Amino acid sequence: MDASVPAALRCARCGGAVDGTLHTRSGYVVGYYVLHTGSTEEAAVRRRDDEAPITYRRVLQPLDVVSCPRCFAAPEVRRLWLAFGDQP
Numbered sequence: 001m002d003a004s005v006p007a008a009l010r011c012a013r014c015g016g017a018v019d020g021t022l023h024t025r026s027g028y029v030v031g032y033y034v035l036h037t038g039s040t041e042e043a044a045v046r047r048r049d050d051e052a053p054i055t056y057r058r059v060l061q062p063l064d065v066v067s068c069p070r071c072f073a074a075p076e077v078r079r080l081w082l083a084f085g086d087q088p
């Protein structure tokens with residue numbers, strides 16, 4: 001197997017294999033959508049002692065969520081994208 005070819009990506013919802021964006025003479029077809037997310041926790045950073053700390057979300061475990069274009073239109077996938085992968 002050629003190491004330069006990444007393993008086939010699969011849709012997280014339907015499990016179907018997805019292809020890269022397909023370019024045609026009249027335009028292109030999006031093959032899949034990827035959400036870069038992961039579990040996060042609140043963390044604080046203080047740049048100087050006399051400054052208020054800045055809180056931010058620190059990514060603990062990066063995770064890529066893949067969706068095929070068909071599932072991307074599904075309401076629960078839309079919600080997942082808008083919530084950056086935070087599952088209730």
Ligand SMILES: [Zn+2]
Binds near residue numbers: 011067068070072
């Ligand atoms: Zn799908």
